[in-house]
Amino acid sequence: MSQSNNGVHIQELAPEHFHDQAKAALADPQLRQNFRGAMDYLQDKRKTAFSNPAEEKHIRDLSEAIRQRCLSKLPDLLEQLETNCTNNGIQVHWAQNAEEANAIIAAISQRHNAKSIVKGKSMVSEEIELNHEMAKLGIECLESDMGEYIVQLDGDKPSHIIMPAIHKNKQEVSDTFEKNLDNFTPTLDVDELIQTGRSRLRQKFHDADIGLSGVNFAVAETGTLCLVENEGNGRMCTTVPNVHIAITGIEKVVEFLTDVPPLYSALTRSATGQAITTYFNMISSPRRDGELDGPEEVHLVLLDNGRSQAFRDEEMRKTLQCIRCGACMNHCPVYTRIGGHAYGTVYPGPIGKIISPHMMGLEKTKDLITASSLCGACGEVCPVRIPIPEMLQRLRNEAKNPPKPDMPAMRGQEAAASKAESLAMKGFAFAASHPSIYHMGTWSATKMKALMPSNLGPWTQCRTAPKPASKTLHQLIKARKQGEKS
Amino acid sequence: MRIYPAKPIKAYFYATCLVDMFDPEAGLDAITLLEQQGIEVIFIEKQTCCGQPAYSSGYDKEAKQVAQSQMDLFTENWPVVVLSGSCGGMMHHHYRRLFKDDENQAHVDAFCDRVFEMTEFLVNVCRVKLNDKGESTSVVMHTSCAARREMNVHVTATQLLTQLDNVEIREQAYESECCGFGGTFAVRHPNISQAMVEDKTRHLSDTQASEFVSADWGCLLNINGALEYQGKPMRGRHLASFLLERTGGK
Numbered sequence: 001m002s003q004s005n006n007g008v009h010i011q012e013l014a015p016e017h018f019h020d021q022a023k024a025a026l027a028d029p030q031l032r033q034n035f036r037g038a039m040d041y042l043q044d045k046r047k048t049a050f051s052n053p054a055e056e057k058h059i060r061d062l063s064e065a066i067r068q069r070c071l072s073k074l075p076d077l078l079e080q081l082e083t084n085c086t087n088n089g090i091q092v093h094w095a096q097n098a099e100e101a102n103a104i105i106a107a108i109s110q111r112h113n114a115k116s117i118v119k120g121k122s123m124v125s126e127e128i129e130l131n132h133e134m135a136k137l138g139i140e141c142l143e144s145d146m147g148e149y150i151v152q153l154d155g156d157k158p159s160h161i162i163m164p165a166i167h168k169n170k171q172e173v174s175d176t177f178e179k180n181l182d183n184f185t186p187t188l189d190v191d192e193l194i195q196t197g198r199s200r201l202r203q204k205f206h207d208a209d210i211g212l213s214g215v216n217f218a219v220a221e222t223g224t225l226c227l228v229e230n231e232g233n234g235r236m237c238t239t240v241p242n243v244h245i246a247i248t249g250i251e252k253v254v255e256f257l258t259d260v261p262p263l264y265s266a267l268t269r270s271a272t273g274q275a276i277t278t279y280f281n282m283i284s285s286p287r288r289d290g291e292l293d294g295p296e297e298v299h300l301v302l303l304d305n306g307r308s309q310a311f312r313d314e315e316m317r318k319t320l321q322c323i324r325c326g327a328c329m330n331h332c333p334v335y336t337r338i339g340g341h342a343y344g345t346v347y348p349g350p351i352g353k354i355i356s357p358h359m360m361g362l363e364k365t366k367d368l369i370t371a372s373s374l375c376g377a378c379g380e381v382c383p384v385r386i387p388i389p390e391m392l393q394r395l396r397n398e399a400k401n402p403p404k405p406d407m408p409a410m411r412g413q414e415a416a417a418s419k420a421e422s423l424a425m426k427g428f429a430f431a432a433s434h435p436s437i438y439h440m441g442t443w444s445a446t447k448m449k450a451l452m453p454s455n456l457g458p459w460t461q462c463r464t465a466p467k468p469a470s471k472t473l474h475q476l477i478k479a480r481k482q483g484e485k486s
Numbered sequence: 487m488r489i490y491p492a493k494p495i496k497a498y499f500y501a502t503c504l505v506d507m508f509d510p511e512a513g514l515d516a517i518t519l520l521e522q523q524g525i526e527v528i529f530i531e532k533q534t535c536c537g538q539p540a541y542s543s544g545y546d547k548e549a550k551q552v553a554q555s556q557m558d559l560f561t562e563n564w565p566v567v568v569l570s571g572s573c574g575g576m577m578h579h580h581y582r583r584l585f586k587d588d589e590n591q592a593h594v595d596a597f598c599d600r601v602f603e604m605t606e607f608l609v610n611v612c613r614v615k616l617n618d619k620g621e622s623t624s625v626v627m628h629t630s631c632a633a634r635r636e637m638n639v640h641v642t643a644t645q646l647l648t649q650l651d652n653v654e655i656r657e658q659a660y661e662s663e664c665c666g667f668g669g670t671f672a673v674r675h676p677n678i679s680q681a682m683v684e685d686k687t688r689h690l691s692d693t694q695a696s697e698f699v700s701a702d703w704g705c706l707l708n709i710n711g712a713l714e715y716q717g718k719p720m721r722g723r724h725l726a727s728f729l730l731e732r733t734g735g736k
Binding site: 019021022026032333334336337338370371373374375376377378379380390393395396397398400401404416422425426428429431432433434437438439440445446457458459460461462463464465466467468469471472473474475476477478480 | 501503505506507508509510511513514517531532533534535537539540541542543544545546547548549551552553554556580583631632634635636653662666667668669670671672673674675676677678679680681682683684707708711712714715720
């Protein structure tokens, strides 16, 4: 089993230990270099892909509008999707939480006496800890996405939603292969590393009983599942095994087939700077009579897992606009420095901070929502314009306060409430709205600045203490006015 | 894109709590710059703080109380010129969010509409033309994230520097990246904040510029504190003071 972030055991990563995990990551120079290099590269790729600002604006306007329209009709679209998928021969299942999703997949697997599942990249399968749960039943899950494959070989976890092994450089990938694969000669040649992975994976597609994939867009009007990928492993997983199970969050539904092209373009440009991916799969049914290939059964598992909590609130609903491009993490100054594991959640970075509270509750995630300077770099690049900093503000408020009278409580509501801090903030608000008291305070700060302690805890661990001026602006202006009069 | 009004006869000046406490001279310098444009500057002495510390910590109710007390001070329909992109963003954008669906919403929106950050006010409302009277020098500028992404005034701050003939503008690496301040973020997550400010100070120092300016005292508190802690000679000062000095106003 792999160790990550200076000895924190990879399977023990959790959002409750965010402070320690972040501290460990910051102390790992190799990790920081890997992330900074990779994020710089991805930022450049996105910039080039959106070199025309007018076109960028147009694509984002369109994508935001499509996602908002589809979410506004979400319940209806989900029913339509179910009807049309069913008519196409795709079996639709509903899962309220991870447990139910795993039970559905386990039941399908057991009905086919499946011993192995080959997987295309699916973050939702990470969300429900599918590999772990299936292993308990003696069913082996094999990752076929190159990044996921590397991560799985090493007993590691993904650190990015698009590039799961981004935290490893080529030396570390070669080390992982050397440790886990027979007859592998260490190399730093990236093509050779990739070819090694591909050739080992090839046989697995043929041997697997079931193929499992995620879904990028589920089209309600046609009952079509769209899958975006570059390696062809997604196509193999969804066509070679006799059974295909697709799993996705309920928010991935779009209304029309014509909604797909703009979102697809926004996704690939934002994620990897590509105009189009190598593969784009549209799955509309199991193998039909007379067709030579394709699975005989196709299942779609639609997972809620906290998403309906975000949906019921008009402001937080915007969280569900996400098309999982990863641009927010690529541009985040916090993610760039601590990497994905430190968050201890399946979805790291800015989007992880705003979606995880709905999935896991605010108790577990209360440190994540404050781990942002609210710099806005994420919102600036989000292809569907999720106002991530505003979502963080909102979640901070929910974590500190009881729900508003007409609102249902969020999971973990008030989890960060602190009597001392609340009292301090009430004091601040009282003083700031009572000028004479406030100015007494600033006046004393300037008069007693010699008493300012040089050790201000966290502030002075890398900075000197702030030095108040000898007179406040209020005093200077009074003096200036008196000077004018005389 | 914001539509700007014609130059007014009078304008309110909002200094911000950090300038009041840590760099009152910058407040006076900004007032002088505005007066040089023929504007009568009104400084309401009862002004305190925009309420951002409560807002970004999750205390909307308390932030709203402070916001209401500040808005009540600026009763006439004059522009409110704010000496910080961050507090400007709070008063121009976030007050709207705080008072969404409030009975006072229309009144709040009208207030927010007349809030301007200093550099955008000088460039887009006053159409200022600066006459550089200083020796030749080089400058590096740090723009706060709110100034850049909420107010879009990194453009106007740069335009002001560009008007100075004898000033060479140096660009630091990762210019648009946050300095790691973020108000309470710096103390809630001190290690992450430290990693960010250490990168920022290195990138600024690497330019070897003679001058370092910023139009936000939050960032300056953070960056200057780190520069001093590291024993580096570079210190940032408020853009308003630099502009006034270059144009011979002090």
